[in-house]
Amino acid sequence: MTQPQTLYAAFELHIDAALDALETAGTIPATLRKGVTVEPPRDPSHGDISTNAAMVLSKSAGMNPRALAEALVAELVKIPGVKTAEIAGPGFINLRLTDQIWLAELAAIGVLGGNYGRAPVSRNSTVNVEYVSANPTGPMHMGHCRGAVVGDALASLLEWAGHDVIREYYVNDAGGQVDVLARSAHLRYREALGETVEIPEGLYPGEYLIPVGQALAAEFSDRFVAAPEADWLAAFRTRAVAAMMVAIKSDLALLGIHHSLFSSEAELQAAGKPERAEAWLRAHDLVYDGQLEAPKGKTLDDWEPVELPLFRSTRFGDDQDRPIKKSDGSWTYFGADLAYHFQKAETADALVDIWGADHAGTVKRIKAAVAAMTAGSGPDGEQSKPFEVKLVQMVQLMKGGAPFKMSKRSGNFVTLADVVEMVGKDVVRFSMLTRKPEAQMDFDFDRVVEASKDNPVFYVQYAHARIRRNLRKAADEGLTPSAADIALLGAEEIELIKVAAQFPRLVDAAAAAREPHRIAFYLYDLASAFHSFYNLGNDQPEKRFIVAQNPTLTAARLYLASQIGQLVKNGLAILGVAAVEEM
Numbered sequence: 001m002t003q004p005q006t007l008y009a010a011f012e013l014h015i016d017a018a019l020d021a022l023e024t025a026g027t028i029p030a031t032l033r034k035g036v037t038v039e040p041p042r043d044p045s046h047g048d049i050s051t052n053a054a055m056v057l058s059k060s061a062g063m064n065p066r067a068l069a070e071a072l073v074a075e076l077v078k079i080p081g082v083k084t085a086e087i088a089g090p091g092f093i094n095l096r097l098t099d100q101i102w103l104a105e106l107a108a109i110g111v112l113g114g115n116y117g118r119a120p121v122s123r124n125s126t127v128n129v130e131y132v133s134a135n136p137t138g139p140m141h142m143g144h145c146r147g148a149v150v151g152d153a154l155a156s157l158l159e160w161a162g163h164d165v166i167r168e169y170y171v172n173d174a175g176g177q178v179d180v181l182a183r184s185a186h187l188r189y190r191e192a193l194g195e196t197v198e199i200p201e202g203l204y205p206g207e208y209l210i211p212v213g214q215a216l217a218a219e220f221s222d223r224f225v226a227a228p229e230a231d232w233l234a235a236f237r238t239r240a241v242a243a244m245m246v247a248i249k250s251d252l253a254l255l256g257i258h259h260s261l262f263s264s265e266a267e268l269q270a271a272g273k274p275e276r277a278e279a280w281l282r283a284h285d286l287v288y289d290g291q292l293e294a295p296k297g298k299t300l301d302d303w304e305p306v307e308l309p310l311f312r313s314t315r316f317g318d319d320q321d322r323p324i325k326k327s328d329g330s331w332t333y334f335g336a337d338l339a340y341h342f343q344k345a346e347t348a349d350a351l352v353d354i355w356g357a358d359h360a361g362t363v364k365r366i367k368a369a370v371a372a373m374t375a376g377s378g379p380d381g382e383q384s385k386p387f388e389v390k391l392v393q394m395v396q397l398m399k400g401g402a403p404f405k406m407s408k409r410s411g412n413f414v415t416l417a418d419v420v421e422m423v424g425k426d427v428v429r430f431s432m433l434t435r436k437p438e439a440q441m442d443f444d445f446d447r448v449v450e451a452s453k454d455n456p457v458f459y460v461q462y463a464h465a466r467i468r469r470n471l472r473k474a475a476d477e478g479l480t481p482s483a484a485d486i487a488l489l490g491a492e493e494i495e496l497i498k499v500a501a502q503f504p505r506l507v508d509a510a511a512a513a514r515e516p517h518r519i520a521f522y523l524y525d526l527a528s529a530f531h532s533f534y535n536l537g538n539d540q541p542e543k544r545f546i547v548a549q550n551p552t553l554t555a556a557r558l559y560l561a562s563q564i565g566q567l568v569k570n571g572l573a574i575l576g577v578a579a580v581e582e583m
Contacts, residue, residue: 004108006116006504007101008049012038015053018075027071028061039505040498047086047094048498054091065091102497103486109500109563110483117503117570119162126164128348129155132252132259133170136244137181139208140251141413143356146441147392148416149432151354152257153516153575154390160574161511166348167260170340173241174265175333180204181244182237186224188213189236193222212243254420255429256576263343265336274331274339277373278309278324281338286312286372287324311338316368334362338369341387345374351387352514356394357438363389388514392437398444423448426577430457433520433575451583453531456524458583460568463527465583466534467565470545474558479546481562482555489556492533492543496560499529500567507574516575523571530564 005013015038022028036057041050054069061068069091076085076093081101086094109116131151134144155165172178184204191197192213199205216239224232245262252258268274281287291305310321311334324335331339344351351370355363367387374385397404397414420428422445431448434456435441451458474480489497502522510518537544545557569579 004111006108006112007105007501008038008505011049011051011095012036014076014079015051015072018072019053019057021075022071028057028063028068031057031060033057040502041088041092041094046088047084048097049095050088051093051095052091054087054093058091069093099494100487102494102501103489105501106486106489106497106560106563107483109566110559113566114570114573116567117507118160119508121162122164123162125162125350126166126348127158127350127352128166128168128344129158129352129354130168130170130344131155131354132248132257133172134248135172135175135177136241136248137177137204138206138244138413139247140416142395142397142416142419142443143413145255145416145419145428146395146432146437147354147356148252148255148257149429149576150390150392150437150516152255153429153433153519154352154354154514156574156576157507157511157516157519160507163511165260167258168344169259169262171241171245171262171264171266173237174269174336178237178241179233181240182233183229184209185212185216185236185240186229186232189216189220190225192217193225195225208247209240212240215239215243251416254417255425263340265340268340268343269331269336273343274324274336277339277342278335280342281311281372284372286315288312290321292323293320309335311365311369312372313365313368316364316371318364318368322365334365334369337362337366338373341366341370342373345370345385349385351385353387353389354437355389355391357391360391363391390437390514393440395432395441395443398442398447400446401444404445419443426461426580427457429575430460430520430572430577433517434524436515436517453528456520459531460520460523460527460572461577461580462583463530464565464568464572464579465581467530467561467568468581470561471558471565474546474554477546477548479551479554479558481558482552483559484555485552486556486559488553489560492536493557493560496529496533496564499526500564503567503571519571519574523568523575526564526567526571530561 015036016033019028019031019033023030033053034056036051036053038049038051041047054065054072058065058068063071066087069087072093073085073087076082076095081098081104083096083098086096088094129151131154132140132144132148134140140148152167155167158165180203184199187197187199187203188209190213191210216236219239220232224236278287287309289307290310291307292310294305306327308323308327309325311324313322314320322334323332324338326332341351353366367389370385370387374387397419427448431443432441447455448457449455451462453459471481503526506518506522510516533543534545541547545554545561547554547557565579572579
């Protein structure tokens with residue numbers, strides 16, 4: 001069975017067909033149709049659909065924008081369901097549609113159900129989304145939470161938009177921090193064997209390492225109690241990292257997050273990937289041996305020039321070339337990261353990294369490196385691997401409008417598990433998407449569970465619960481939803497359908513922009529439109545979804561409610577949030 005086209009996708013084809021007709025008639029030459037948009041006008045009073053086709057194609061068509069718009073309008077008015085086609089300003093075209101068009105879209109929602117808004121075909125494109133990638137030195141804390149949710153929701157959004165997605169976690173298990181972890185675990189190991197220990201400054205003090213120490217004691221007995229560090233460091237590091245990754249995966253599962261790929265920095269280095277990346281970059285004159293300039297504000301006594309392998313990041317907009325190795329021959333964080341992205345680019349068509357805002361200073365150089373490594377590999381010699389870094393600001397914990405200090409059983413941070421236990425997975429996930437990730441966020445424990453319109457989590461969930469409650473009530477009275485008489489729906493219902501019809505377009509736009517928070521914003525708008533219509537029935541009984549004396553109108557409104565509920569459920573599914581049946 002062929003799936004029905006959604007409204008905006010259909011009108012994109014209508015506008016293409018109109019341009020084809022003008023080309024066939026010789027009115028315009030064949031044009032490259034880039035940048036054409038089909039969307040609602042910013043001012044609803046201007047119509048239902050707006051397109052900039054005449055504006056963006058006029059130059060290539062060799063016509064004045066308004067003249068091209070007039071030619072397009074003559075074709076667009078022939079489309080069934082178009083009431084009027086009007087030109088605004090220098091050449092924008094606004095279309096007004098008949099109610100039948102909107103009712104047909106309501107029926108399409110009913111047919112597609114859980115697939116409404118999902119791309120009907122694969123884009124044959126793989127996107128690698130790397131997110132969380134917290135150092136494996138302890139449990140997940142609230143500093144990781146927002147990036148974890150943004151990355152996971154983005155991965156789901158991209159899948160809805162037709163992409164194959166690799167959900168990747170980069171395990172930073174080759175740096176000095178994992179040696180610190182191993183030393184901290186060694187203290188807990190000695191403690192498990194009966195020794196009284198004090199955790200010195202610089203080691204990890206959290207109680208989460210107690211069971212790690214106990215496991216090490218069970219495995220090794222007292223073999224390494226007094227042994228030199230060189231004898232036990234590697235073994236303790238491997239086991240402690242493995243234990244931390246089990247804990248991290250468990251914490252992420254509390255949020256419904258499951259990565260499809262875990263890549264180890266240690267394994268990447270052991271496999272010689274940084275050396276191969278360096279060789280490739282040298283062969284392409286992108287790495288050379290040179291000296292860095294003296295740091296600004298330092299005297300010459302504080303600094304000695306050292307020859308290092310430098311990546312030519314200034315070619316790509318960075319303010320200076322960057323070293324990929326330290327003076328001791330070990331890889332810089334940038335050098336190892338460069339090799340890691342080189343590896344990722346081999347298996348994906350596009351890359352997205354979700355980073356904390358504290359890494360903003362390294363964005364330019366890693367983007368420069370990826371641009372260099374993927375330039376010229378496309379069919380036209382252009383950059384073939386789009387790469388974006390999304391920065392996520394920290395979350396401040398609040399309660400009752402004031403900063404909130406929780407007990408920190410795991411050391412000096414609040415764990416993600418503690419917060420999920422307090423308010424629930426769905427509240428945490430939706431809340432993390434109620435603001436743009438680059439904006440500061442307060443997470444107020446009181447507000448996120450408040451039953452009010454000011455709490456987006458509640459307001460959206462309540463829309464679905466309210467719909468389900470009314471459908472259950474109707475069923476108890478022997479009433480069922482039906483599309484047979486949706487022509488009975490009036491102007492207010494049509495306005496609600498217009499909001500619903502935006503969903504597929506917004507999924508595409510949000511995926512293209514890598515911005516899953518747009519779905520949360522849309523769901524709030526949809527819930528608001530639904531609640532506004534529902535509340536009309538408080539003072540006007542004839543506006544209620546269940547009108548006892550008019551079963552056919554009731555069936556049509558119940559059908560409308562059912563499809564709005566489906567859309568809320570679809571949107572929440574993208575965000576990884578359950579649609580509740582009652583509240």
